[in-house]
Amino acid sequence: MNEELSYWLALAHLPKLRTKKKNEIIVRLFEEQKTIIDFFHFEPKQWKDNYQLNENEILLFQDAIKELSNYAFMVEDLLEQGYSILPITSPDYSPILKKNLGRTYAPSLIYTKGNKAIMKEISIAIVGSRKADKVSLDFTDNVAKIASEDYKVIVSGFAKGVDKQALDSALKHKGQSIIVLPQGISTFNSGFKKYYKQIIDGDVIVLSTFYPKATWNVGLAMARNPIIYGLATEIFVAESSNKGGTWSGVVDGLRKGRKIFVRKPNFNEKNANNQLIQKGAIPVNAKGNILNYEQQININQNVVSELDPNDVEYKIIEFLKKGGEFISKEIVDTLKLDWSSRKVSSFLKKQSEIITVKGKPLKFSHKERTIQSQQSLF
């Protein structure tokens, strides 16, 4: 894999070529079981005939070839410093990002530092103004707290206001976060110092889609917004004015058919939240619950739950009773649960009837079955 990375950078940072075109080349290579290395060393005729490159594009790639060895030096330096370089074909690339943005918009390459597994968990983004009101920040804190307790990951754009609040709340409530940078990954010095502990503990991953040395600018900050939306399974809007990054991000998301939850504002608030709701966003209350179902949820919370065949916890226990050792991911996949693997692990670790088998990852089995199977040894 590593030996392809210089080629991936050459493709991803090729100027004047749309993401869609880049991803189409990648898909085509995948279908033909060719590598990106093969592609760069094809004759121009093959580029033209098999990959529909026009004359200009061929010139672009011929220039890119000359830069391969330069990229090699850069890749070596990045890897040496502990950054990960993930092409869209990498098993570590965020599956949520790939699904949400599709081949038209999903970046061909992302740079990360930290626990890559975070990108595979259910995630929410809480977005809003850099100068949000207290009510919006409280909302952000509420939603981040509930999500963290539910083992959902918080995606943060690391801007002031709502973004920063979402990140701080997630970390305060022992949740996990993805920090999406409006700059190149190797320019985030102060952030890597500040979140050092969280990164090495596996609670934070820092992600950038830009040229590693690129410094912050408005263009990159705007270009980062769709990545935040793309990385999130659910999107919550705390506060939006009728222009600027949040507004255009939400409108863009709605146009792409994303489900977006917007905090229903109080009467005296001056923001554009209601306009977004009119455009098709779903209104939620201060705790992030969908307004129409609010009562129903409140009632549910007061009921002492009996084991019910549709209950997730019941399903998991019954499944393990049938025997065998499973990692939580297998349980989630087999039972098609909407729980994250971490939530399943956490739940099972607390159950006295479940045995945790040490290892990486942990495996679980039911006591009854384990004892039986041991007996059968004799």
Added chain:
Amino acid sequence: MNRNRQQAEIKLKRIFGFDGFYDEQWETIDLLFQGKKVLLIEKTGFGKSLCFQFPAIQFKGLTIIFSPLIALMRDQVKGLLENGISAKFINSEQTQEENSQTIQDAINGKLKILYIAPERQENQEWIQATRQMDLSMIVIDEAHTISVWGHDFRPAFRRITNLIQLLPKNMPVLATTATATKRVQIDVEKQISNDITTLRGRLIRDNFELFVINVKSEDEKLIWLAENLNNIEGTGIIYTGTRVNTEIYSRWFNYLKINTTEYNAGLDGETRKKVENGLMANRWKAVISTNALGMGIDKPDIRFIVHTQIPASPIHYYQEIGRAGRDGKPTTIILFYNSSKDNKGIEEDYKLPKAFIDGGRPSLNKYNKVINAVKDEQLGECQIMKATNLKQTQVRVIKADLIEQGIIKEVIYGQSKKYEYQFDAPELNINTFEELRELKLKELESMLEYVNLNTSRMKFLCEYLGDMIPNKIENCDNTNLQKLISNPKPGTVKVLSDFRETYFPILKVESRSSNIVNGIASSYYGISNVGATLNRCKYHNGGDFPDFLLKLTLKAFRKQYGQEPFDLIVYVPPTESGDLVKNFAEKISRVLKVPISHNLVKIGETQPQKVFENGYLKRDNVAGKFTLNNPEQINGKNVIIFDDIFDSGATIKEIGKMLTNNGASKIAPLIIARTVGGDIKKE
């Protein structure tokens, strides 16, 4: 690019003046023209450089040569410039401005060939610049240093091999070495590419005359050389096992009026360059050096090489003697071995290389100290040293291993380098350390096998390096040559003992900001009975320092300072050894008739300096801790500062600074014994 050999040889004649390529040279060059990767193993003097210099000038862009040898860079660049080829180098010997200019030239396409040290791959200015260079070929010189199984493994080369794997597939890469065992060869091949061609040549050097001289003491080595060095033809190199021995041997020859000089990595760059140039010009009969000298020095007529200690392995030995006799004329190669046994039955000359192996890796506990410190926060090298109280050398070994294993990474933030623990870091794997240790012990055993051999020595060395030689080789004291034996003459024994009485180590403490001058000690701590005597007095209630030390110390004083007048003697207030230093200082004061002052005092608690493993902490320990009770006493005075032991010099320098601030015009250190790295350990 010209793949026609005939036409290439016309160019070769025009540019380099050679008539033609050897077949192996052309084979290599032709593969490089095809964009292939090649490992070339050929002996010193074969003409490996031509295999990359010639294609480099045929390629359109720049060829980068990673080389660990500064002397070689200098020599080769000089040679290339003389042939009208634009070449430069980047290394620590040049100023930052010179290096930056070279980088600019490379970016602007003004260079064909650029030599660079592998460590430069850690430099951001360089990495940034590589974005803009038009690269045609990469060369790794001394490629055995990229393998941990090779001698002289260089961690910095790990990054170069990572780089090689990331290069475009059709970029030519050449790795060259003169010394690779089969195991190293396979390792190098694996690290560079699975698509690499290896070309291996013969290693025999038949102009060498190989001898081993068995001795029964260190003195016998000094004596044999005193009696015989001038009878060996030409000029050459004497390799000693340690830095301090380069000093002792060169002082000895100095005493004998034999013209030699010393060289080791502890000397500053300018002095080293001066010695290297002097070696080229045959300025001395011999240069006394650690193995830091000679690699890559292109001198055809080094006529002899003497080792006063055995190297770590036959590969080291072949590599080190390989620097001699490139002109093919008879060359004398001598190895001393002191086979006398200590009370545990261990041969004396086995101990030093064994100690290097044992001390090669810090203990597991120290690894964990570093890991835990870095887990807490991002740290720079100096911060790690402070947090762990480990020596710089140890911290560097540990860091390199931890980086190699992916446990920590070196990250660059702006101008500073920080070490970071990694989220998914594996456990520290010590199996590889054990395996390496085993290998090194085995190699040392093989070196002893060479010493005790009774068959052809050259055949043994070649076969050890994987070059199986079918026919007989006769060029050593086991085959056709008369053995050399040690038989000290009583006269020389007496000269040596006279020398010992007049030989005093210099203490280099001078600095611009202080009026302190270089001082003198009566002896090294470890190489005479002085250290043992001090130890007994200080730590085992042996009473006052005995009078023979006083005699020796005064003798050292006279040698260094002559009849210079002094106004006052002060002594370093003790940490733990009571009044020994004070009493001794009083005796010195009486003999020299220089008044003593008891006014130098400590104003804060200090720990004994030996507790601290590194200079940073030693300096911190004593910084601002000394003062004078009546400072006016010192103003305008010439002062002797006395202490029993001199280790890092941090205490003496600190006191020198304080006395300077109080107006002392000259501060002259006088010490009983100077330690050599690690003589005094924590109890």
